[in-house]
Amino acid sequence: MALVVSNLSVGRNGDQVLDAVSFSLESGSLTALVGPNGAGKSTLLQAIAGQLPIGSGTVELHGATLLPALARRELALMPQRGEIAWDFPITVGELVDLGRLVAARPGCCDVEAALQRVGLVGLADRRLDQLSGGQQQRALLARTLVQPAQILLLDEPCAAIDPPSRTALLKVMGQLRDAGLTLLVSSHDWGLDLDAYDRVLVLDRTVLADGTPGQVRQALGDLRVGNHCCG
Amino acid sequence: MLWWLQPLILALLVGALCPLSGTLLLVQRRLFQANLISHAVLPGLALAVALRLDPGVGGVVSGVAGALLAEQLSRGDRGSDGGDEAVLNTVLAGFLGLGVLLIPLLHIRVDLEAVLFGDLLAAGASDLVRTLVAFAAVLLLLGLRYRQLVYLGVDPMGAAAAGLPVRRLRLLLTLVTAFTVVSAMSAVGVVLVIALMGAPALLALTGALSLRQALVRSAALGLVISGAGFGLAIQPAINLPPGPLIGVLCMGLLPLAALRRR
Numbered sequence: 001m002a003l004v005v006s007n008l009s010v011g012r013n014g015d016q017v018l019d020a021v022s023f024s025l026e027s028g029s030l031t032a033l034v035g036p037n038g039a040g041k042s043t044l045l046q047a048i049a050g051q052l053p054i055g056s057g058t059v060e061l062h063g064a065t066l067l068p069a070l071a072r073r074e075l076a077l078m079p080q081r082g083e084i085a086w087d088f089p090i091t092v093g094e095l096v097d098l099g100r101l102v103a104a105r106p107g108c109c110d111v112e113a114a115l116q117r118v119g120l121v122g123l124a125d126r127r128l129d130q131l132s133g134g135q136q137q138r139a140l141l142a143r144t145l146v147q148p149a150q151i152l153l154l155d156e157p158c159a160a161i162d163p164p165s166r167t168a169l170l171k172v173m174g175q176l177r178d179a180g181l182t183l184l185v186s187s188h189d190w191g192l193d194l195d196a197y198d199r200v201l202v203l204d205r206t207v208l209a210d211g212t213p214g215q216v217r218q219a220l221g222d223l224r225v226g227n228h229c230c231g
Numbered sequence: 232m233l234w235w236l237q238p239l240i241l242a243l244l245v246g247a248l249c250p251l252s253g254t255l256l257l258v259q260r261r262l263f264q265a266n267l268i269s270h271a272v273l274p275g276l277a278l279a280v281a282l283r284l285d286p287g288v289g290g291v292v293s294g295v296a297g298a299l300l301a302e303q304l305s306r307g308d309r310g311s312d313g314g315d316e317a318v319l320n321t322v323l324a325g326f327l328g329l330g331v332l333l334i335p336l337l338h339i340r341v342d343l344e345a346v347l348f349g350d351l352l353a354a355g356a357s358d359l360v361r362t363l364v365a366f367a368a369v370l371l372l373l374g375l376r377y378r379q380l381v382y383l384g385v386d387p388m389g390a391a392a393a394g395l396p397v398r399r400l401r402l403l404l405t406l407v408t409a410f411t412v413v414s415a416m417s418a419v420g421v422v423l424v425i426a427l428m429g430a431p432a433l434l435a436l437t438g439a440l441s442l443r444q445a446l447v448r449s450a451a452l453g454l455v456i457s458g459a460g461f462g463l464a465i466q467p468a469i470n471l472p473p474g475p476l477i478g479v480l481c482m483g484l485l486p487l488a489a490l491r492r493r
Contacts, residue, residue: 085258
């Protein structure tokens with residue numbers, strides 16, 4: 001297993017956001033992390049990335065406890081759209097190149113190759129806010145590819161983009177999985193797009209269901225949480 | 232002797248310096264910090280005068296202390312209810328009030344009008360040195376930390392996740408802002424400095440392809456505005472204080488910025 005999360009509990013501003021969360025990720029897998037608003041998806045990704053203090057539990061990477069320094073080297077976190085200053089004066093190429101700032105060793109791609117992998121060739125000199133929402137998300141994804149990380153934590157990369165862009169992004173994520181990267185992708189999507197993932201984790205403070213898309217749909221039906229999750 | 236040469240050089244230096252710091256703050260969404268620091272310099276300045284120290288040093292210490300106190304008391308997540316804004320404004324007013332109170336309490340003489348609105352024509356060599364030091368500090372920060380500042384500006388959470396020293400970067404930015412504000416004190420005063428930090432930056436950022444380009448543009452704009460303001464102010468037919476005139480000219484940039492952003 002690439003990543004093993006055991007009994008993870010995290011609090012924020014005095015509230016318990018995650019309670020005894022346990023799951024593991026295989027190397028070279030594409031996993032969806034779904035749940036309603038406030039379920040703790042972003043908190044979980046940030047805690048795994050070493051951005052939030054862990055109350056209890058452990059996060060292990062290839063059998064070793066994931067300390068912040070190791071997390072920075074082996075994991076890349078792509079934040080939600082709302083965290084990015086899209087009007088910042090920066091070109092696509094310069095944004096992607098920022099990934100190299102944190103790389104102690106080169107990632108899988110240089111800037112040009114990363115842009116090629118996400119289908120943004122020829123847009124390196126374009127200002128970031130001149131791209132469509134889907135292209136902006138792919139530019140951010142390209143930045144994580146320049147980092148040396150083997151595990152990508154993507155926080156709602158498909159939010160607020162049109163269906164064709166979402167399909168294109170899911171295809172890119174599938175290609176990255178095929179190339180051996182491990183992806184954990186938070187999402188609000190409960191529709192057919194879930195089938196693009198190998199596995200689905202349903203989170204609402206704790207893990208409610210874990211399995212293939214089909215297994216999870218079945219489990220959610222049994223749990224009768226679908227209605228409140230699927231808004 | 233060209234009596235206007237030294238004040239003009241100071242006006243041009245401050246005119247280029249303030250927009251540089253202002254652009255850095257604006258892209259980090261921290262321009263309000265310049266306003267806070269500009270008001271928070273007063274207690275340190277008064278104490279330094281009482282202790283016969285360089286007023287600039289006292290101002291920098293006091294300005295940074297005000298900014299750090301406001302940051303400590305703010306939670307950073309109270310945007311919706313304006314809680315952090317209330318904290319920042321209260322610290323700003325508190326430091327300004329403390330400074331005004333210290334003047335009679337310490338039995339010192341401080342030309343408050345010159346501190347608040349500048350007195351460019353009375354500026355001396357020490358003001359020039361102070362501005363050059365501030366300029367060097369800004370250029371050093373840009374030279375050593377440019378890409379980190381870009382990362383922090385475009386994606387603060389990603390920057391933290393990537394292990395960038397976010398707190399240290401913000402502290403350095405605060406320090407450089409305090410240097411800038413204090414150095415601009417004699418030229419445009421601590422109240423009007425915010426116009427020179429904000430307006431050229433706003434105009435320069437529109438359509439800039441990189442932060443570097445925006446910095447160069449904003450410095451050039453500030454230099455022109457400051458030089459023009461000074462040149463106009465000393466015309467016998469006009470004969471007005473340069474600081475407020477520069478502030479008014481900066482306001483004239485805002486419609487241009489609004490037009491360009493459409």
